[in-house]
Amino acid sequence: MTVYVCEDSFDGILCGVYDAWMSRKGHDHVRLEIGGTGDMELFCEYAPVPVLPEKTEKVISSIRRKISERVYKKVYTASLSQEPGRADIIYRFLIDGFRYGEGVLSMLHLPSVFELFRLCRFVLNESHLLKEFARFSRTEEGLLVSRIGPKNDVLPMLALHFADRLPSENWMIYDENRERAVLHPADGEWFLVRANDREWMMGLDWKTDEEEYQAMWKMFCQTIAIPERKNYVCQRNHLPLRYRPYMTEFQG
Amino acid sequence: MLIQENLSVQEKLKILTDAAKYDVACTSSGVSRGGKNGYMGNAEASGICHSFSADGRCISLLKILYTNQCIYDCKYCINRCSNDVVRTSFTPDEVCKLTMEFYQRNYIEGLFLSSGILYSADYTMDQIFQTLWKLRRELRFNGYIHVKAIPGADPALIEQVGYLADRMSVNLELPTAEGLRNLAPGKTRDKILKPMRQIQRGIAKQMEQEGILLPEQGKGHRMISTGEAEGKLPSDGSGLPSFGGDGTVPNDRSRVQSLSGERRPAPVRWGVAEEKAGYSTGPKLRLGRSRYGTYGISRVSGKRDYFVPAGQSTQMIVGATPENDFQMLTVAEALYRNFGMKRVFYSAYVSVNEDSALPILPGGPPLLREHRLYQADWLMRYYGFDAGELLSERQPNFNLFLDPKCDWALRHLGQFPVEVNRAGYETLLRVPGMGVKSVGRIVTARKTGVLTFADLKKMGVVLKRAQYFITCSGKLMNPVRIDQDYITSQLLGDERRKAWDIQHKDSYRQLSLFDDMHLEGAGIDLPS
Numbered sequence: 001m002t003v004y005v006c007e008d009s010f011d012g013i014l015c016g017v018y019d020a021w022m023s024r025k026g027h028d029h030v031r032l033e034i035g036g037t038g039d040m041e042l043f044c045e046y047a048p049v050p051v052l053p054e055k056t057e058k059v060i061s062s063i064r065r066k067i068s069e070r071v072y073k074k075v076y077t078a079s080l081s082q083e084p085g086r087a088d089i090i091y092r093f094l095i096d097g098f099r100y101g102e103g104v105l106s107m108l109h110l111p112s113v114f115e116l117f118r119l120c121r122f123v124l125n126e127s128h129l130l131k132e133f134a135r136f137s138r139t140e141e142g143l144l145v146s147r148i149g150p151k152n153d154v155l156p157m158l159a160l161h162f163a164d165r166l167p168s169e170n171w172m173i174y175d176e177n178r179e180r181a182v183l184h185p186a187d188g189e190w191f192l193v194r195a196n197d198r199e200w201m202m203g204l205d206w207k208t209d210e211e212e213y214q215a216m217w218k219m220f221c222q223t224i225a226i227p228e229r230k231n232y233v234c235q236r237n238h239l240p241l242r243y244r245p246y247m248t249e250f251q252g
Numbered sequence: 253m254l255i256q257e258n259l260s261v262q263e264k265l266k267i268l269t270d271a272a273k274y275d276v277a278c279t280s281s282g283v284s285r286g287g288k289n290g291y292m293g294n295a296e297a298s299g300i301c302h303s304f305s306a307d308g309r310c311i312s313l314l315k316i317l318y319t320n321q322c323i324y325d326c327k328y329c330i331n332r333c334s335n336d337v338v339r340t341s342f343t344p345d346e347v348c349k350l351t352m353e354f355y356q357r358n359y360i361e362g363l364f365l366s367s368g369i370l371y372s373a374d375y376t377m378d379q380i381f382q383t384l385w386k387l388r389r390e391l392r393f394n395g396y397i398h399v400k401a402i403p404g405a406d407p408a409l410i411e412q413v414g415y416l417a418d419r420m421s422v423n424l425e426l427p428t429a430e431g432l433r434n435l436a437p438g439k440t441r442d443k444i445l446k447p448m449r450q451i452q453r454g455i456a457k458q459m460e461q462e463g464i465l466l467p468e469q470g471k472g473h474r475m476i477s478t479g480e481a482e483g484k485l486p487s488d489g490s491g492l493p494s495f496g497g498d499g500t501v502p503n504d505r506s507r508v509q510s511l512s513g514e515r516r517p518a519p520v521r522w523g524v525a526e527e528k529a530g531y532s533t534g535p536k537l538r539l540g541r542s543r544y545g546t547y548g549i550s551r552v553s554g555k556r557d558y559f560v561p562a563g564q565s566t567q568m569i570v571g572a573t574p575e576n577d578f579q580m581l582t583v584a585e586a587l588y589r590n591f592g593m594k595r596v597f598y599s600a601y602v603s604v605n606e607d608s609a610l611p612i613l614p615g616g617p618p619l620l621r622e623h624r625l626y627q628a629d630w631l632m633r634y635y636g637f638d639a640g641e642l643l644s645e646r647q648p649n650f651n652l653f654l655d656p657k658c659d660w661a662l663r664h665l666g667q668f669p670v671e672v673n674r675a676g677y678e679t680l681l682r683v684p685g686m687g688v689k690s691v692g693r694i695v696t697a698r699k700t701g702v703l704t705f706a707d708l709k710k711m712g713v714v715l716k717r718a719q720y721f722i723t724c725s726g727k728l729m730n731p732v733r734i735d736q737d738y739i740t741s742q743l744l745g746d747e748r749r750k751a752w753d754i755q756h757k758d759s760y761r762q763l764s765l766f767d768d769m770h771l772e773g774a775g776i777d778l779p780s
Contacts, residue, residue, distance in 0.1 A: 108697035109707045132302050136357045144356060162358075164287040166530070169356060178521045187289050216262055217352070217359050224315060225268040225305035226601050228617055234308025238301070249303055 005035045006087050010079040011056045013087045017094060018055040018197040021048070027095055032087035038077045040183045063094070068102040074120055080153040127154035131161050133243045135216070136171060141205035144171035147204075147246055148151055155182050159190045214248050221249040263352065269337075271320040271331050273364055275567065276599040280312040280361035280396045282562030283418045284339050285552045293355060293362070293395030295418065295552060295562075300361050312362035313353055313398055318342055318379055324438035326425075328602045331368045341365030341370060344383040347393055355395055361383045362396030362418070365385070369402065377405035377413065384416040396562075401447040403439065410447055410558075414454055419562040421450045427583040431573035434609055445492070445591075450593045451564045455548055458559040462549055466728075484645070488706040492586045539679050539695070540688050542633040546591035563594030570625060571618040572601040572610060576638070576648040581628055588632065598625045624650040630657055634688050635681045653748050654740070656682045661721055662736055662743075667720040669728060672708065673698050685718030692702050717743060 002025055006016035020030040027084075031044075040046070063072045078090055092112035095105045107113050127150075136144035144166070155175050157181040162171065165189060169210070174181040178197035182202075193200040244250040256430045259267075281299030319341035320331045330337070347365065354360045356474035370376050380399060387393045396731065399417040401410050414420055422444055426432045429441040535625075537543050548563030566587060568580060584596040600617035603610065628650070631637040635657070642656050643649070661668065662686050670679050672694060680691045688714040697703060697711065704724050709715055719729040720739045732738070 059604040084506065103700065107700045107701060108693055108711060109701045114710055128300075132300050134358050138357070146358070166292060166356060167287050167289045168292065212777045213353050213357065216265055217354065217357075219266055219309060220269050220303055220314070221303060223266055224273050224311060225307045225309075226273055226602060227307075229307040229309075229600070229619065231308040232306065233307060238305040238308065238310065247303070248357070 001029055001030060001043065002043075002047055003031045003033050003041070004047050004049050004108060005033050005061050006049045007051050007124070008034050008053070010076060011051050011053070012049065012116075013079050013090055014059040015051050015055045016049045016087055017091050018059050019049050020091060027092075030091075032091045034084060037084035065100070067097045067104070070105060071097055071102065072114060074105070077123050078116050078119040080154070080156070081121050082122075082151045083119055086119060088118060089102070122150045123154060123157075126150055126152050127157040127161075129243065130154055130158055133239070133247055134158065134162075134173065135246065135248045136249070137210045141206060142170060143206060144169055145204060146171070146173045146204070147176055148173060149176045149242075149246060151177075155180060155192065158182070159184070159192075163190050172200075172204075218249050218252075259340050261350070264342055264346070265316065265338050267338055268317045268320055269315070270671040271337075271368075272364075273606070274599065274602060275315065275366055276309070276597045276702060277317055277398070277567055277595070278310055278312045279419075279565075279566050279595065280366060280398075282548055282594055282683045283396070283550055283562075284554060285394065287394060288348045289553055291392040291394040292352065295352045295362075295394075295396050302358065302360055312361045313396065314351055314360045315340070315364040315366075316347070316350075317365035318347065318376070318383070318597075319364055319370045320368050321370045323371070324369060324436070324758055326438065327605060327609050328435055328569060328601065330604065336607065340375075341500055342383075344379065344386050347383045348387045348393075348426045351387060351395075352391055352393060362398070364398040366400040367402065373402045373404035374406050374409065377402045377409040377586040381409055381413050381416070384413060385506070388416050389407070390499040401451060403443045404446055405447070407447075408452060411454060414451060414559045415557040417560060419565060420451050420560050421565045421567070422451070423567045424448075424583075424587070425567070425692065426573055427568050427575050428573070435572060436647055441492075448564065448566065448591055451560055452547075454559045455563065455592065458549060458561075459547075464549065464744060466686050483654065487589060491705045492590070493582050498668055518736075529753060535679070537634075537636045539692055540634075540675060542634060543636055544588045547594055563592070565597060566591075566593055567597040569601050570622050571597050577621065577628075577650050578623065578643040578645065580625060581632075581639040581643055584625075584629060585632060596629060598622050598629070607767075621650070625654075631736055636678050637682075646708055650749050653744055655684075656742055657682070660719065665736055665739075669734065670721065671726065672703055672722050672724050675679065685714035685716065685720055685721075687712070 002020075002023065004016045004020045006012040015033075016032045020032055023030060033096075042074055060072065062074065075094070076092055076227065078086060078093075082090070089112070096107070096110055096112050104110070104113060110116065111119040130148055130150055133144045134148055136146045155173065155178070158173055162173065163184055166184070166191075167178075170181045170184065172181050181193050181195070181201065182190055183193060184190040184198055195201055196242075215232050279299050281297060282708040283295050284297035285295040287294035296746055299312060305311055319339070321339045321341060322338070325332045325334050346580045348361070351360070351363045355362070365382075367376050367380060367626075380402075384397060384399065386396070396419075397417045398419045398421065399413060401413070401420050401422045412419075424444060425439070432439055432441055438708055453603060458737045493514075516572070546619070549558050549561040552558050552561045568583070570580065580598070587593045587596050597677070600619050600622040601611070601613070602617045603613055628637075628639075628642050631642060632639060637656075637660070642660055650656055654662070654694070661682065666682075670683060672680070677691060677695055680686055681688070681695060681743060686694075689706075693711040694703065694708070694713075697707070702725060705719075706717060708718070708722075708724070715729065720732060720734070720742065722729075733744075
């Protein structure tokens, strides 16, 4: 068994797919793993996968050409998942993908397809919940700042959503778990930055002068509930506790 | 009436939120509209909830009244003119500012503006129009707006508002004209149905202009072309069933005939066979779509104004008047069929006023009944059920212990079990434990392979319920008897607990050493 250790990124996983496939050792004799996840195993050979743009390009273009654009989107979505085994799940899915073509998307009874869809579902569900639950606060400079702590790497999806929603505002969303942020200048294009890029991350420390609207929002949320119908279980089902520390109405 | 003018925005928001909270509809769905530079906001067809309040209802829109002053004296309403509550009113500027500020912080998906009647219906509608105009035109707000049409307002005003809003609604409040007469002296059914009809026509006209087909004639909505239908469509209540005192539907013999399933002709399978047999099943079901079609533009470009693109909705109060579930459901069905409603909402009556005409509900609001009505509502829109299949005059109320679909399936065991690998979409939808999503997955997956029970489980089928009604490759999951009593007892255990939870939440008692009710009951004197 050869284990290909990929870098934790979409490009990294695709390079792993390329190396594992081109090694010609047979699909049963290779496995993909994200570096730093899981324990080392005996009787395995570990091969680190260097990220090379031309390999990524080759894999992407063959997915899009030989399978379909929709499959490519699915694979990208799955790569944003938090699941440690995502690289191997994507690899197994692509084996079936190249075998059956686009039709693979309807073969839900294949374990590889089911697994990939499971990852996608979690990513899409969480990104939808964060479209709902992300909260901005306005700094004195006029920047809207939001902090989130998602399990999956949903930042790119949120960026697309909010870039459409607030095109003429300056805003940033900071992912605490990955220490990455997306920045959006008013009427401009959004981009991702890492936490060590201090220049961009200054916005996080800017003071917000928010008390007026935060107080009104909290009051609104309390008043809108009908006391005769109170149902905390229902509330928790819809709004899990892990999102609440980031939400205005549940702070303080 | 004294209107408090010198309140701060915070105080007004508190009063007018409190007054608006009994309105149930808070959906932001039905329209998708991309954002554009220089404007704020977009809209997603699925709708986005932004928070959930302590009662578990979603907070999607800034749901407020424009004013809680009202000239009417509806007995069930907290804002009736005979109640002594602090009255206040927003100004258009205040509503706009609040909406914009909340929206950019991602607190809300848009605005839901309702109102009491200040001075007159026309005056109130005009204030609402001013607010919306300011919000859309001056502040360039591109998010979701749901607004109430005030019954009795000038149709020209309602039309103007319709071009600024995404969804409009007029509350039917009570399912029968009689109930309305008793509890809402200022309102009549005609007055409520008139703006509903106007909005429906406006939407139909808009759809025609955009070249979107309305649902087929005679299979759902009655009207196709507005011009032609103008004469046919009465603006009074004849689109809705009128009930005699005993809850029968006297004027419509053919309907009553089709309601009782037993009298149907021989082929009782659903779908094509039934239509041939002369039994109208309504519009054909499409995968994951409401059978009443999309009544509204739904996808808009944002470059022009559209008339109520997200369609219209309405609301009925459950439990304030003695109507039974069958009547409620028949009215809802008629609203979907004849008024092109996108949604009908049900609101369990919460006792806010004391009045001799109102029921006393010692057990709190009828939440389980409301829950069953919503379940049935979904069955009608997405699962192809008719109101008359779920309930009948002989069984006018829902089974408290079984959900409507299980109940129906148990009464029609002769049509089960069905073979998962072969049965049609409409047939599978009627199996308890299967939903629109899981059936969609089954239909896709079985094209390329044979499904087993393990596959079904992965696809989200609730086998606990479904196992009695399906076979995979000709085999049941467990060797069970297809016997009504046996299956009922198997299904009941689980359902009963859920039903109990809905009606009796927070009734658990913490164990305590010092205060034991059983000791008192046993006649033991406790030292006080």
